[in-house]
Amino acid sequence: MKVNSTTFFIKRIGTDGDIARAIKLLKDEEYDVAGIGGINFYYHLGKKKYPLVDGQKIKKEILRPIADGGFIKPVLDLRAVNLTQKLNLFPPNFTALLTSYLDRPWLYEGLINAGAQKVFIGDAAFALKLPLFFSRQKLFTLAGILTLPLLRRIPIKFLYPLGVKQEKNIPRYSKIFARCQVVAGDFHFLRRYCPDLTGKVIITTTLREEDILFLKGKGAFGVVGSGGDFRGISPGANLLEALACAYFMKNPGEITKEEYANFLEAISYKPLVQIFSK
Numbered sequence: 001m002k003v004n005s006t007t008f009f010i011k012r013i014g015t016d017g018d019i020a021r022a023i024k025l026l027k028d029e030e031y032d033v034a035g036i037g038g039i040n041f042y043y044h045l046g047k048k049k050y051p052l053v054d055g056q057k058i059k060k061e062i063l064r065p066i067a068d069g070g071f072i073k074p075v076l077d078l079r080a081v082n083l084t085q086k087l088n089l090f091p092p093n094f095t096a097l098l099t100s101y102l103d104r105p106w107l108y109e110g111l112i113n114a115g116a117q118k119v120f121i122g123d124a125a126f127a128l129k130l131p132l133f134f135s136r137q138k139l140f141t142l143a144g145i146l147t148l149p150l151l152r153r154i155p156i157k158f159l160y161p162l163g164v165k166q167e168k169n170i171p172r173y174s175k176i177f178a179r180c181q182v183v184a185g186d187f188h189f190l191r192r193y194c195p196d197l198t199g200k201v202i203i204t205t206t207l208r209e210e211d212i213l214f215l216k217g218k219g220a221f222g223v224v225g226s227g228g229d230f231r232g233i234s235p236g237a238n239l240l241e242a243l244a245c246a247y248f249m250k251n252p253g254e255i256t257k258e259e260y261a262n263f264l265e266a267i268s269y270k271p272l273v274q275i276f277s278k
Helices: 019-028 053-061 075-087 105-113 123-128 137-151 161-168 174-179 186-195 209-215 237-248 257-266
Strands: 043-045 048-051 095-098 118-121 181-183 201-204 223-224 273-276
Touching: 019 053, 019 257, 043 095, 043 137, 048 053, 048 273, 075 105, 075 201, 075 223, 075 237, 075 257, 105 181, 105 257, 118 137, 161 186, 161 223, 186 201, 237 257
Parallel strands: 095 118, 095 181, 181 201, 201 223
Antiparallel strands: 043 048, 223 273
């Protein structure tokens, strides 16, 4: 990939959720910036950030710049919501399902501002496998304040589908999916547990060609990929954040929102849009 005569060399290596193996790779490999997928450094709740123990293990061991996508996600996700609204893909007074609020609280606000009558918060269901969905942000915030000091210590492999689990679909929560016209958030949670998606608008990221075909096969109306459209692939936020870090020669938190926006313009970023049926 080239940006203003800058060439980026990108290499993808998976570790199937093995934190120790990931740390070893990050120590042994040669790179300017590493993008970490499948794990966050922090959960976001209100104005407070809760550090994930697994994520902090990596940050503590690796001194070179590492991007988990947390700084660029708000820019990408809200652009995807705005484009979905601009294209009139949101039904009037729609109901939405957000797979993980702690990963993307700004997406909740974006959906409300875009006209969502109600947004169901799915963290308990998708991460903890509890058939519990919050329809009120204040109630979820209270539950988060009480439980996050413990939950942030749980190994990520028990909370998030990693490795081969990302490829297996185990349909759950059909009643809540049936109530929602829009599903937004992390794709791997969605792919792991979604039942029939007939007629639904999907806003997500980290999409390969086979993932788009999967959504089409599930009957989705269409998908908007917040990771952009690069020859039909929508990469994860961690990759775009890592590219921005390499471009500016800065750590993720040192880059301003304006600089992230300028970088996305420089690489001709636009959300991926695939409409399957009308």
